[in-house]
Amino acid sequence: xxxxxxxAKEIAISFDLGEHRVRLGGCVKGAGMISPxxxxxxxxxxTDANIPAENLRKTVLECVEESFNRITIDGDMSTNDTVIVxxxxxxxxxxxxxxxxxxxxxxxxxxxLMLELAKAVVRxxxxxxxxxxxxxxxxxxxxxxxKVAEAVCKSALVKSSWNxxxxxxxxxxxAVGYSRARIxxxxxxxxxxxxxxxxxxxxxxxxxxxxxxxxxxSEFEIVINLNQGDAEYTMYSSDLSxxxxxxxxxxxxxxxxxxxxxxx
Numbered sequence: 471x472x473x474x475x476x477x478a479k480e481i482a483i484s485f486d487l488g489e490h491r492v493r494l495g496g497c498v499k500g501a502g503m504i505s506p507x508x509x510x511x512x513x514x515x516x517t518d519a520n521i522p523a524e525n526l527r528k529t530v531l532e533c534v535e536e537s538f539n540r541i542t543i544d545g546d547m548s549t550n551d552t553v554i555v556x557x558x559x560x561x562x563x564x565x566x567x568x569x570x571x572x573x574x575x576x577x578x579x580x581x582x583l584m585l586e587l588a589k590a591v592v593r594x595x596x597x598x599x600x601x602x603x604x605x606x607x608x609x610x611x612x613x614x615x616x617k618v619a620e621a622v623c624k625s626a627l628v629k630s631s632w633n634x635x636x637x638x639x640x641x642x643x644x645a646v647g648y649s650r651a652r653i654x655x656x657x658x659x660x661x662x663x664x665x666x667x668x669x670x671x672x673x674x675x676x677x678x679x680x681x682x683x684x685x686x687x688s689e690f691e692i693v694i695n696l697n698q699g700d701a702e703y704t705m706y707s708s709d710l711s712x713x714x715x716x717x718x719x720x721x722x723x724x725x726x727x728x729x730x731x732x733x734x
Contacts, residue, residue, distance in 0.1 A: 471499040471512060479590040485579055487572050490563035492519045494579055498587040502596040503546040507539050513553040519576055520559035521566040529577050530555050537584035541706045543595040545624040592706050597713035600632045603691040607702045614651035615703035621649035623707035633709035637681035639667035657697040663690045
């Protein structure tokens, strides 16, 4: 299934659960209007594991929260968002009990598969040139960490600076400030690619050229430490490019005219 996707996104793995070999495979469609929760995305996963429906449902909800609900491309969503996991038990293994060692192992494999598919969606985002991992650490609560991560990852100014190769930590701390999380600006540290950009809310001593070298890469990581607790949250985002704007400002008008002209 491909619309604005540039290629199919598929992953298949096999692993042992006890004495039985289990298979897990999935595909995902999505490239634009991507933001939690799931957004404009279709994902289909199949397995031959023998896992009861209620057990599978709970496991899927947990894994989705830690994968597809951790990505954003443009902050937009639609009604077209689905993750379906089908299990037929064809591996002939005994039924997987909730909270058992086998259940935890299956969950780990499903989470890995979903997270890799979720990352593939961001990397294949509409006219995306950067894949950015944003880790928020040291928050008072899980919700505070989530608010900060989402504010930074959805900021048009932050994403524009990533596209331009500008390590603008000021825009990042602005997003931290308006996230409505409980913060103290004088405690905030920001590292870009492992290099200090902001320490205690102020400019760090790292030469700007070193930070520019980091954001010139197609993939890099930003760590924001609020230094107020132990809660953390990680999201995966992209840049905002002129090509993304050009693509989306003309896409629907183009297809409407094409239908009118009888081309599609």
